[in-house]
Amino acid sequence: MKITSIECFPIRLKGHPYVGGHTLSRGREDVGRYVQHDHYRAIYLKEAQTFMVKMTTDDGLVGWGETQAGAVPEVLPILVKELIEPRLIGADPFDREKLRDLLYDQMRERGHESGFYVDAVSACDIALWDLVGRATNQPIHKLLGGTRRERLPCYVSGVPADSVEEQIEAIEGWLERGFTRFKISLGFGVAADLDHVERLRNAFGDRIEILIDAHWAYELSDAIRVARGFERQGVSFIECPLIPEDPHLSSQLVRSIDLRVALGEEFRTRYAFKERLRQRSMDLAQPDFGRLGITEGWRVIQLCHAFSTPVAPHLGSGLGLYIAAGLQIAAATPDLYLIEYQPTQYEASRDLFPDLPTPVDGYCLIPSGPGLGLAPIEDQVRSFTIG
Numbered sequence: 347m348k349i350t351s352i353e354c355f356p357i358r359l360k361g362h363p364y365v366g367g368h369t370l371s372r373g374r375e376d377v378g379r380y381v382q383h384d385h386y387r388a389i390y391l392k393e394a395q396t397f398m399v400k401m402t403t404d405d406g407l408v409g410w411g412e413t414q415a416g417a418v419p420e421v422l423p424i425l426v427k428e429l430i431e432p433r434l435i436g437a438d439p440f441d442r443e444k445l446r447d448l449l450y451d452q453m454r455e456r457g458h459e460s461g462f463y464v465d466a467v468s469a470c471d472i473a474l475w476d477l478v479g480r481a482t483n484q485p486i487h488k489l490l491g492g493t494r495r496e497r498l499p500c501y502v503s504g505v506p507a508d509s510v511e512e513q514i515e516a517i518e519g520w521l522e523r524g525f526t527r528f529k530i531s532l533g534f535g536v537a538a539d540l541d542h543v544e545r546l547r548n549a550f551g552d553r554i555e556i557l558i559d560a561h562w563a564y565e566l567s568d569a570i571r572v573a574r575g576f577e578r579q580g581v582s583f584i585e586c587p588l589i590p591e592d593p594h595l596s597s598q599l600v601r602s603i604d605l606r607v608a609l610g611e612e613f614r615t616r617y618a619f620k621e622r623l624r625q626r627s628m629d630l631a632q633p634d635f636g637r638l639g640i641t642e643g644w645r646v647i648q649l650c651h652a653f654s655t656p657v658a659p660h661l662g663s664g665l666g667l668y669i670a671a672g673l674q675i676a677a678a679t680p681d682l683y684l685i686e687y688q689p690t691q692y693e694a695s696r697d698l699f700p701d702l703p704t705p706v707d708g709y710c711l712i713p714s715g716p717g718l719g720l721a722p723i724e725d726q727v728r729s730f731t732i733g
Contacts, residue, residue, distance in 0.1 A: 632658050670720055
């Protein structure tokens with residue numbers, strides 16, 4: 347079996363904003379197609395966007411892959427066509443790990459150990475695994491060693507709202523549907539964040555589990571203060587409280603508090619995780635498999651297992667293939683804590699991926715077919731493709 351073609355699909359879907367767990371009302375200023383959040387450094391999406399690849403072999407098999415393209419997905423087809431496709435055309439998808447490493451190696455010494463290039467590699471890596479799964483009629487979690495669980499415990503991410511009262515109302519709706527774990531996007535200052543959580547606790551008591559995403563907003567001293575307050579309020583973890591570049595800083599925080607510190611969505615190699623695991627910079631790892639791909643993502647899972655660090659895979663602004671890759675790896679992960687459920691992204695995926703299983707009663711469901719377990723409606727993919 348040999349790869350004969352790779353097609354690229356940078357995609358944009360109107361009407362599906364992604365603003366870091368908030369509504370567009372949190373936008374401070376427009377940055378072209380994007381919006382600057384009023385408290386966070388990162389730009390966010392006014393409309394859903396992503397990048398997919400379709401890989402075809404000489405015997406007619408098709409594999410799909412997707413990366414989380416949080417900005418300018420139009421960049422990625424150039425990287426695939428100029429740097430990745432020449433390596434993969436004529437290659438055997440069963441050599442997937444070797445091929446991923448070959449692609450990574452050809453640019454790593456030029457500083458491309460992260461960013462757009464690695465994202466493009468990861469999309470193609472996922473498509474390679476999808477092809478192998480379809481060729482063997484096995485889901486990817488079987489290729490990774492087997493299913494450790496039939497359902498994946500999840501948390502509802504963000505709960506976008508324009509006020510705490512509106513958020514409480516939304517959480518009530520989720521409770522009625524059997525969901526009890528919620529990640530709340532904060533990072534607005536120690537007093538504001540503690541007040542927000544207190545109001546949620548007053549409304550729900552112990553009926554809900556609260557997780558906090560701090561969006562890299564804190565300095566160390568304030569991170570310690572707010573985390574100690576969260577401990578008293580029964581919060582389960584604080585995600586990304588400090589700048590991502592300094593593992594030593596995060597290690598100081600981990601040593602100073604009892605609350606679990608979660609990190610990892612922004613990293614694209616096992617080397618970034620290795621350094622933070624070695625320095626004990628995290629209590630909970632959050633690999634994003636749309637950014638890592640399946641080959642490197644599974645290496646991260648094994649590394650976390652060696653360091654006895656539980657895993658809560660990150661699922662951000664991608665669509666159905668990206669979600670499915672995360673679900674497949676999570677199903678085989680030995681130390682799974684929770685997986686992220688982004689209702690906005692499931693909703694944005696519906697027109698393209700009608701077979702994406704809807705989470706039920708606090709659990710995500712694993713697509714049941716071979717490879718990733720699902721494929722998009724190709725006509726829909728083409729209709730949303732830009733450029």
